[in-house]
Amino acid sequence: MKQLLSYLAASVILVVAITACNEGVVGSTDGDTEEGVSLVSVYLTDAPGDVAAVWVEVEEIYLQGGSEGRVYLLDEPTELIELTSLVGLAEPLVLDAEVESDRYGQLRFVIGGAVLEAADGSVYSKDGTAHPEGLPTTGELHCPSCSQSGIKVVLQGDDITFDGGADDLLLDFDVTQTFGHRAGQSGRWIMRPVIHGVRMVEMGRISGTVALATDDAGEPVVTIPECPAGTPRTLADFVPTAFAVNLTDDEGSPIVRTGVTDADGNFRIYALAPDDYELSYLGQLQFESDDLVWDAEVEPFSVTVPEGTEVTDVAYTITGASCVPVGDTDA
Structure with missing residues (x-):
């Protein structure tokens, strides 16, 4: 079987550790978590890809569709995170964010700046983001789906319910389907983030x-x-x-x-x-x-x-x- 690949062979895994309890939260570090509140932690890891380096800024992570509207797990942008340096490691993005135990229709990521350094040393930038080491920009890293509403995580089911106990969600940032090589002779790479989610106990x-x-x-x-x-x-x-x-x-x-x-x-x-x-x-x-x-x-x-x-x-x-x-x- 043959399938055209114009993407990078790599994956990024985000672990969202959710602890929900209606009579206090299992795993709470201070014992003061309110009844009906969930704690959410987010970690980032990576596997090697076919580029020299990729950096991504995560602006926001939020749940949507619950009774309270948007519930932010992360509402301030991170620094540029070098995905290709996280092989076998986990980078914490969010630790113990409090959310109401509820049913949520969506989990979304908002991606800000991004930089891709190709194997030949050329550099492609989203929205003018500077290369962390000061290398000059060669072309554009274009992200048609990086809107203000964020990237919808592909989940198995129509919603996410946090209703008590510990509930860990594993998110796989599929770099293979995210970064595409230059479109023709336009001097740019294409970024279409694809993120899958599965509960840890089912994974x-x-x-x-x-x-x-x-x-x-x-x-x-x-x-x-x-x-x-x-x-x-x-x-x-x-x-x-x-x-x-x-x-x-x-x-x-x-x-x-x-x-x-x-x-x-x-x-x-x-x-x-x-x-x-x-x-x-x-x-x-x-x-x-x-x-x-x-x-x-x-x-x-x-x-x-x-x-x-x-x-x-x-x-x-x-x-x-x-x-x-x-x-x-x-x-």
């Missing part, structure tokens, strides 16, 4: 390996080319995907999750709600002048992810890899 994962096809002697029969010339590529550039069979977003489209592969060929697809998933991969990575094209097989083709379970032993075998000029392949 599942899919993991396994990615390997090159081998001959009878166990020697690889596939070589991963430089793409473009002079830029080495590895198994870390292979992006596995999982298509939900039953779950859809608020527009009725199947939910698609992307995974991250390390240079040794170990992959994981994080933050999956319980469902059946069909496995595939992004077969075409588009760079400035060339496309890296993968051909691969996966076993098994589909899996069931139960609540709170990691499905292991999924194996991708790469049967072909080539670098061709942009436009010379079929999407």
Whole structure:
């Protein structure tokens, strides 16, 4: 299977830790939390991507659709956060924000400034945001959906209810679907933030390996080319995907999750709600002048992810890899 990729292979995970209780809040640090109040904490982490660095400013995080209207978890902008420095780490954004225990229709993020530094050293900026190290701006980082109302988090269900006890929500900022390469010759990158949410107690994962096809002697029969010339590529550039069979977003489209592969060929697809998933991969990575094209097989083709379970032993075998000029392949 082939799918055009003009996005970055990475993911960012936000953990929203919610403790709600109608008779005092479990986990309260001071014991003074009022009845019917929830505590919300937000943490940020990242996985490696196909850029030198990405910085994002979060202006606001809020719940909407409850009895009190907008409920802000964060109402002051953060500093620029370097997403690509958070591999294996968690950055707290909000700690113990108090909200009423209630049912909320939406969770939204408002993104302010952003800077993307490409692998070739070029810099793309949103709204004139300066590169933290003073590098000159090359072009624009355009975000059509970054309105004042914020980015709607894709949740499994129509609302979020905080009604007592501890309730942790894992949010996956899908960088693979968020940052697109330059549109034609316009000298800009496109940013369309995609954030998925799943309750921690329900969260599942899919993991396994990615390997090159081998001959009878166990020697690889596939070589991963430089793409473009002079830029080495590895198994870390292979992006596995999982298509939900039953779950859809608020527009009725199947939910698609992307995974991250390390240079040794170990992959994981994080933050999956319980469902059946069909496995595939992004077969075409588009760079400035060339496309890296993968051909691969996966076993098994589909899996069931139960609540709170990691499905292991999924194996991708790469049967072909080539670098061709942009436009010379079929999407």
